[in-house]
Amino acid sequence: MSSAPRIKGVLAPVVTPFNTDLSPDAERFIAQCQWMLTQGSGLAIFGTNSEANSLSVNERIALLDALLFADVDPARMMPGTGCCALTDTVRLTEHAVKAGCAGVLMLPPFYYKDVSEEGLYRSFSEVIERVGDARLRIYLYHIPPVAVVGITPKLVERLMKAYPSAIAGMKDSSGDWNNTKLFLDAFAKSGFDVFVGSETFLLQNMRADGAGCISATANVNPAAIDRLFREWRNADAPAQQDALDAVRKATGQYIMIPALKAVIAHYAKDPEWATVRPPLTELPQDQAAKVIRDLQALDFDMPGLRKETATA
Amino acid sequence: MSSAPRIKGVLAPVVTPFNTDLSPDAERFIAQCQWMLTQGSGLAIFGTNSEANSLSVNERIALLDALLFADVDPARMMPGTGCCALTDTVRLTEHAVKAGCAGVLMLPPFYYKDVSEEGLYRSFSEVIERVGDARLRIYLYHIPPVAVVGITPKLVERLMKAYPSAIAGMKDSSGDWNNTKLFLDAFAKSGFDVFVGSETFLLQNMRADGAGCISATANVNPAAIDRLFREWRNADAPAQQDALDAVRKATGQYIMIPALKAVIAHYAKDPEWATVRPPLTELPQDQAAKVIRDLQALDFDMPGLRKETATA
Numbered sequence: 001m002s003s004a005p006r007i008k009g010v011l012a013p014v015v016t017p018f019n020t021d022l023s024p025d026a027e028r029f030i031a032q033c034q035w036m037l038t039q040g041s042g043l044a045i046f047g048t049n050s051e052a053n054s055l056s057v058n059e060r061i062a063l064l065d066a067l068l069f070a071d072v073d074p075a076r077m078m079p080g081t082g083c084c085a086l087t088d089t090v091r092l093t094e095h096a097v098k099a100g101c102a103g104v105l106m107l108p109p110f111y112y113k114d115v116s117e118e119g120l121y122r123s124f125s126e127v128i129e130r131v132g133d134a135r136l137r138i139y140l141y142h143i144p145p146v147a148v149v150g151i152t153p154k155l156v157e158r159l160m161k162a163y164p165s166a167i168a169g170m171k172d173s174s175g176d177w178n179n180t181k182l183f184l185d186a187f188a189k190s191g192f193d194v195f196v197g198s199e200t201f202l203l204q205n206m207r208a209d210g211a212g213c214i215s216a217t218a219n220v221n222p223a224a225i226d227r228l229f230r231e232w233r234n235a236d237a238p239a240q241q242d243a244l245d246a247v248r249k250a251t252g253q254y255i256m257i258p259a260l261k262a263v264i265a266h267y268a269k270d271p272e273w274a275t276v277r278p279p280l281t282e283l284p285q286d287q288a289a290k291v292i293r294d295l296q297a298l299d300f301d302m303p304g305l306r307k308e309t310a311t312a
Numbered sequence: 313m314s315s316a317p318r319i320k321g322v323l324a325p326v327v328t329p330f331n332t333d334l335s336p337d338a339e340r341f342i343a344q345c346q347w348m349l350t351q352g353s354g355l356a357i358f359g360t361n362s363e364a365n366s367l368s369v370n371e372r373i374a375l376l377d378a379l380l381f382a383d384v385d386p387a388r389m390m391p392g393t394g395c396c397a398l399t400d401t402v403r404l405t406e407h408a409v410k411a412g413c414a415g416v417l418m419l420p421p422f423y424y425k426d427v428s429e430e431g432l433y434r435s436f437s438e439v440i441e442r443v444g445d446a447r448l449r450i451y452l453y454h455i456p457p458v459a460v461v462g463i464t465p466k467l468v469e470r471l472m473k474a475y476p477s478a479i480a481g482m483k484d485s486s487g488d489w490n491n492t493k494l495f496l497d498a499f500a501k502s503g504f505d506v507f508v509g510s511e512t513f514l515l516q517n518m519r520a521d522g523a524g525c526i527s528a529t530a531n532v533n534p535a536a537i538d539r540l541f542r543e544w545r546n547a548d549a550p551a552q553q554d555a556l557d558a559v560r561k562a563t564g565q566y567i568m569i570p571a572l573k574a575v576i577a578h579y580a581k582d583p584e585w586a587t588v589r590p591p592l593t594e595l596p597q598d599q600a601a602k603v604i605r606d607l608q609a610l611d612f613d614m615p616g617l618r619k620e621t622a623t624a
Contacts, residue, residue: 048424059399091368109365110423111422111459115592278435279420279424279432280427
């Protein structure tokens with residue numbers, strides 16, 4: 001069993017930049033990941049907000065390899081590897097583990113609905129057995145509003161019992177604090193690391209023995225979120241939380257992925273960043289302008305966001 | 313524009329056999345497809361009931377190639393090619409068109425929910441433009457209980473206007489006849505072929521200018537369903553429909569895919585046929601026994617189902 005320290009804190013499901021022909025833009029992606037790291041954020045690449053489910057397995061592998069080639073630290077990465085097909089999940093997970101990633105964020109197979117707990121248990125179990133690597137650290141990904149198929153406490157209990165080393169934690173994107181609390185109360189003491197899916201719950205999560213957050217908004221507001229993660233015991237923590245919530249509110253009232261990309265496009269002075277892959281569409285210009293105005297009213301900035309990416 | 317006759321009638325989303333190590337079993341698959349053809353059923357391989365979404369793109373391509381190598385007629389095939397990732401959908405669709413398949417059954421990208429009509433339009437449009445082959449015939453796949461993301465009349469209207477040759481029809485698995493009727497009334501006269509997702513609606517569909525059905529149960533009851541398709545104008549058509557419904561009822565009260573496989577395993581005398589890939593699980597033995605008893609009470613049989621597959 002590996003004794004490497006577990007990844008904790010703030011991670012961003014890094015948005016994936018596309019060229020105008022909709023191919024992934026590795027150069028912009030590397031620059032963005034490097035910037036995220038300078039801001040204290042880990043890299044939950046290939047998450048929901050990364051449009052990862054709009055990428056083929058080969059495209060994800062090529063992007064991860066590009067990061068490694070650019071010396072981006074895999075110990076700061078938690079790539080999403082859960083697909084509908086068992087064989088795809090195995091391939092991506094194996095690749096991530098061999099690359100030295102800190103962990104993987106794993107969706108359950110999400111096409112078939114109303115599947116049994118036994119079926120989900122077998123899905124994760126098969127992946128763990130096939131990958132067969134003691135370094136594997138799985139974070140189960142619960143995001144019922146999108147995947148519909150979810151993670152239950154009973155499933156976690158069975159998996160932790162069978163695979164105490166591989167099952168490292170979860171990301172709860174239910175948006176329901178009561179659900180998060182259920183998992184924290186049941187498993188946090190056993191070393192199961194619970195990340196909330198939004199920084200809205202970061203202070204609550206840290207107070208309840210949570211491990212951090214993996215949040216869309218960490219793409220644009222990483223330093224401030226990381227600061228609350230480090231300073232949650234401070235007296236000003238509730239004020240910090242309020243400030244985070246205000247930025248979240250400014251970006252979160254639109255469809256999240258195009259909104260994040262519009263914000264990055266603006267602060268990077270790089271309009272091509274706004275490109276999304278179908279079935280998503282870019283944020284309409286008036287909404288993009290409104291997000292920026294609302295953020296500016298909060299004295300929001302993205303210091304050091306590499307403008308060079310604009311000429312890449 | 314190709315003038316090849318459109319595929320019509322009864323098609324089965326052919327269940328995919330697996331070896332005990334959960335790898336797809338090409339030999340059993342070929343035998344099953346050959347048997348289906350002798351029973352008058354076309355091959356909607358890689359559908360929902362084929363566990364296609366539990367297969368990687370490479371696994372689907374290898375299975376289609378195995379069928380072609382065994383001289384199974386691609387003009388009788390309508391493979392499922394719709395994936396979450398644009399690039400996967402393009403790759404599978406391109407491969408199917410080059411193989412000479414009659415058409416493709418295309419799910420919308422189904423991970424991201426609440427996507428706009430414009431986003432779905434762009435998804436299908438990108439695939440059509442990238443495949444760029446006049447032989448392409450797309451059947452849009454509407455299955456809201458599983459994919460959640462669905463196909464609307466407005467979307468069909470836009471797509472038919474832009475791509476009158478490529479947009480050939482749809483499969484409606486909503487289970488809601490009023491929805492099917494909406495599409496039939498709006499588009500059947502323009503040559504848009506509507507297949508119902510269950511033979512329960514076959515007679516109604518044929519009377520309303522529909523093209524046939526693509527139904528799970530066609531895996532086990534193909535000849536009788538095909539007979540109603542050919543004889544729907546006959547006086548005994550309602551009686552035929554009732555008989556189909558009775559078989560559907562016997563198999564449809566369980567989780568469909570493992571139930572179909574249990575029936576095939578029984579009539580092929582080949583227990584390994586019951587194998588499913590996670591997240592599905594095999595039908596419990598008592599339920600499997602009950603399905604068989606209920607079918608036997610209906611004098612049901614699967615004549616000519618190749619027993620040789622058992623020793624493959």
